[in-house]
Each structure stands twice: as C-alpha cells, then as structure tokens.
Amino acid sequence: MSLRYGLLDLLAGEPMSGYDLARYFTLSMGNVWPAQHSQIYPELAKLASEGLITQTGEGPRGRKVYQTTPAGVEAIRAWLRASERDYSVRYEALLRVFCLWVLPTDEALAYLQRDRAEYERHLDQLEKALANHDWAASPASRASRLAIEFGRRFYKMHIEWVDWAAEQIAAGTLKPGGPLPPVTAVG
Amino acid sequence: MSLRYGLLDLLAGEPMSGYDLARYFTLSMGNVWPAQHSQIYPELAKLASEGLITQTGEGPRGRKVYQTTPAGVEAIRAWLRASERDYSVRYEALLRVFCLWVLPTDEALAYLQRDRAEYERHLDQLEKALANHDWAASPASRASRLAIEFGRRFYKMHIEWVDWAAEQIAAGTLKPGGPLPPVTAVG
DNA sequence: CTATACATGTAACAAGTTACATGATTAA
C-alpha cells in the first residue's frame, strides 16, 4: 500500500507522467521506497479509476500527465492519521555485513571498501540534488527536503561506520579469537 | 534470495530451530531483513533438501534444531563474492515524511514525536542487546556486532534528525511560503 | 484444569521483480 501514497504525494506536488515518476523516484523517494515502471503504470491506472488522480495533460509518444485530486490528498492524510506505522527496514547491504565473517580478513576489508565507494556516490548524489533543486518552492518540496536531509545524514553516518568497521576488522574481529573492544562513544 | 543467506549465516553461528530464528531475528538481522515464521519454515525445509543445512537435534513439541553444513557456508561465501550487491533501502517510516506537508503543522510535529519515541525504543533495545550478549564469543558474533553497531548509530542519527526536522517544521517548513534555510553542517 | 508459551506448518493473497512487447520521437 505504500507505493500508492508515494505516487499520490509526488503527483500532488507537481503533475507528472509515469515515466517521470519512475525516474524522479530515484532521486528522492526511491531512496526509501524503490519502484519499477512495471509497478507504477498499473498503480496509476488504479488510482485514476478510483478518482484519486486525474489525467491533466498529454504529450508525444502517448505520454500521460497525471495530478492528484483533492480526494487523493485526503487519502494521504487519512493514511498518515489512521494506519499502523511500519518501522521495519529492509536493507540487504547490511544483512551482508552479518555474513562477512565467512570471508578472509583481506577480502572482507576490500568488500567494505567497495561498499564505501557506493555510499560516497549516494551522498554526492543527494548533495547534488540538494544544490540543484529549489527545495523551498512549495510545502511538498520542503517536506521532501526533510527526507533528503535524512538521506544525507544516513550516508554520512554510513561512511563513518564503514571506517570504524574496517578498523575493527583490521584489528582481528573476523579471526577466531580476535578482539572486539567495547565501544563507548559513537562517532 | 536474501532470507536464505540470513538463515544460513545464523545457523552457521549456532544451531537453532525455526522458532528460535523467528525470535532471534527480531534482535539482530530482523532490523535489516524482517521475516515471519511462515516464510522461515518452508525456507528451512528447502535449505535442508539442498544439503545446505542439516537437522542436528530435536526437542519437545516437534522442535527441530538445524545447523549449517560446510556446503552451506560455502554458499554464503559464493553469495558475497559473486552476486550483484543490492543497495536499495525500503523504509516506509521515511516515505511518510515526504507526505507530512498534507498535515497541519501541529499534527506533523506530534507525528514526528511519536516516531521519535519509537526510535528511542529501538536504540534502547539495541543497547541492551549489546550489553546482554557475548559479542566477542565467535567470528560470527563479532561480525553481527559490527552490524548491530550500525543499527545503534542509525537510530542515534535518526533521533538527532527528528529533532532537527521538528525545528524546521516549527519554523514554518510546512506552511505555504514557510522558510527552509540552507543546511551547511550535519549534526 | 486452564491459560500461556512453545513449536511447526499450509493456504490465500498482495506486493514486487524481471522479462517481454510495442511503438514514437529525436539527435547524430
């Protein structure tokens, strides 16, 4: 049910096509709720049939531009107010860290360094998005900005954590009998 | 495909039943890859039929204790080495933040405060897990410890971010024409 | 003796991914 509210939210902020949504997702919501076009198009059709969005324009190549209706905005509101909050996180990259002990120390370190580069890329991307977009333009943009800031802090923390983890591993964490001193301070 | 490697990893660290896995998950891997028992039991049967785990014990009420075989450990290794890494995150709680602008300022602030309490709970839980478990006992435990440390930093950062976001909202972020000053320092 | 926790499973459904399928416009 999450995807529909993500779409409603984006189409309430500004009219877009399914194609736009699929791409725009990558820069903002896609960081916390990924979606493929094959999932987006059918959902748009469903939302339109329920009157929560309407097609407000068209373009070349059969392009259809949708916008959220007042009923759609009310649906988001009802979702935030009434539904159970789901705090679960699904993050395969971290699940893999649990498994790192099956690799030799050198390989585990190399593994994390490749991850680190990826997190740097994510951080750069978010910082570029922060710089290139007018996040003060509307309430919807400003709310997105709050979420993007979360992403920025997330990847910053992630990089710091990788460096810490690499130190631990270099000190022998993954070896039988290796050390793992108690950590008291975070950061 | 992620679940199976999570199970293989846990059962390589120490022999357990499906029931144990379902509960133990909550404290460690469940934070990054949730799973219900209805998904765990069939997967265990499948892993056993493939020879990646074996039943090494039984208990009252039909309890079956499994352990990962050497082939199973090799399967984890191959997974880490060969498969595409998936860095995508799925996190509904954050998707909702994108939508917060549809609520009145007061309600949005109250919304975030309830989230904050939840993150405090998660942080406490992880800190308790950190204190009550012998994370130095084995390479598998020590690798888990690295991942748990990530969780600790994650929720700490999360709480700091909520406080920041609440300030922004109180300053008018969600109102039409409200401000959103450029953020230069993180933390 | 009764409620709770332990313990395992299946079935129906919903959500998400990958691959297939098609065609229009634009830039080189």
Add this chain to the structure above:
DNA sequence: TTAATCATGTAACTTGTTACATGTATAG
C-alpha cells in the same frame, strides 16, 4: 538511417504477509 531515449503497458514469476490450522509442554 540508425541508435538512443522517451513512453506505456502486460505476463510470468518470486517474494513476502496475513490468516488459518494444529498440537504439545509448562506454570500457576
């Protein structure tokens, strides 16, 4: 004219969730 990008959709499959179903041991 040809490759890339734009643009929308469907189908088959996999994964994940919720609800159903059953039964045993233990503690009060």
